[in-house]
Amino acid sequence: MTERAEDLATELAAAHEEYEALEAEIADHGEDDLEALADAHDRATTLLDRYEDRATGTGDFEGFIEFQESFDALVEGLDGDLPRREAFGDANDRFDKRRLSSSDFAAAREALAPVGERVELLDERETRRERYREARRRVLGRQNDLADDIADLERLGALADVDLDAPVGDLRETVEGYNDRIEAAFRRFRGEASAREVLAFVERTEQYPLVPFRPPPDDLREYVETSPVGTESLTQLLDYADYSPSKLGHYVDDPERLRKNVAIHRSYLDGLDATALEIDWPPPPARECRFLLRELVAVVGRFAPDEVVSRLHDLREFARNERYERLRRVATAREELTERDRERIKNGAVEADLESAKREHERLTEALSAHPGP
Known part of the structure; x- marks a missing residue:
């Protein structure tokens, strides 16, 4: 089913608005700060995933020491102005003991959860950006289809005054x-x-x-x-x-x-x-x-x-x-006109369809101009 130009334009406007809103939220938090926070969160969760099996229990003392030193170095190396830096400190406090269990790693992940929620803004931006781009692609696709329709209808319209009975x-x-x-x-x-x-x-x-x-x-x-x-x-x-x-x-x-x-x-x-x-x-x-x-x-x-x-x-x-x-x-x-084409020309349907297609095309042109894409 062909989507209406008005519906596509509305979807494009909504996708643009959602993307711009998230961009504004990221700007409020500071994009550089979010990028630094995302990098720290990624390194912290990588350490948790890599060492949980080795550092828990009593089997791998070397793994236990490596993990504690690595996580402590990560936290110590964080910029003092990093947003939510305290969450990393809270997670690190769970490992200040002689023996670690899976519950300590679970608690550390819980402490880092607010950081994860914050840095998810960057991933969500990519999702919304792609949604915005897809909305534009759909508008462009429909606009191209309409351009083809307009060319076909204009061709039919140009044949409207032809005397089909003239000898050739x-x-x-x-x-x-x-x-x-x-x-x-x-x-x-x-x-x-x-x-x-x-x-x-x-x-x-x-x-x-x-x-x-x-x-x-x-x-x-x-x-x-x-x-x-x-x-x-x-x-x-x-x-x-x-x-x-x-x-x-x-x-x-x-x-x-x-x-x-x-x-x-x-x-x-x-x-x-x-x-x-x-x-x-x-x-x-x-x-x-x-x-x-x-x-x-x-x-x-x-x-x-x-x-x-x-x-x-x-x-x-x-x-x-x-x-x-x-x-x-x-x-x-x-050669080109079918009986249906001739009937549509005769009853004015071609002219009406042409005007409608031109209006839709213009509406999509306006939509693309108002929402130029990320």
Whole structure:
């Protein structure tokens, strides 16, 4: 269940208030004094825990002496202004005898209990600090979710005035006509050009960030550049990779090298198709489309027939016309809007939800500003 912004803001304010209250209490006691007191209490309880079994009864006189001397030295070494210093003296008085029992250690712990309660303020501060941080994290998480919701709702709202019945056939035919032709052209290129040419082409596309081919693996690229079989097609290389070692030996000089550098990259080679050269449907906004088409013309022209490149020029000319963006928005709306989305746009629910999300987002922004975190 999604938490309301108001509830999260209230929890954040409460966590901040609790943390600040404890900070004020620690300041009243003096943080340096509390730190010194916590260190002394820790050393005292460590001695109690370490020596209780050895120093009680009559079995370990050496342990008894070590404990008395260590605890006495601890108390004597405490600053005279240390808060609640007397509690350490009271605990030490329980050990001023010739024989110690478990009850003496219990009494010492009881004498130190008020010190423990005081220094627990430091541990409690860490607990409240983490609670405060967690409250902020929850607010930030909800704020990020709301930002995503706002972006989605604004996208839906932007499609509210789109005429879904407008014909988009001209745009679709231009895009799909190009995609069909580039797929066929690349299939021919892959099947007829040498593997060396194809991989060199793919590698050169790294200069064009909008044409997202995966670069060839280094060992595969180096193999086709240096091996005589690099002059054969990728299709033929993959066929070779399926041959038995004895049969492969009739076609290549080093069968094992081919299997090592080609067979292991079968998934890469099988996936090397025209996808990176195709245009999505719906196509991108006009400005983005023009940048994409400029790169595609430069790349596709390296291997595809002029008729395929001319399709790109046709689409680039189309993208300069305001009609392109109008039809693109229609196509986008048809692809993205569900029946429920259309109904929500129609009855005003999208607009209402957008306003609500913006109010919640603003409320959380205010909460974070008022409670900046420890």
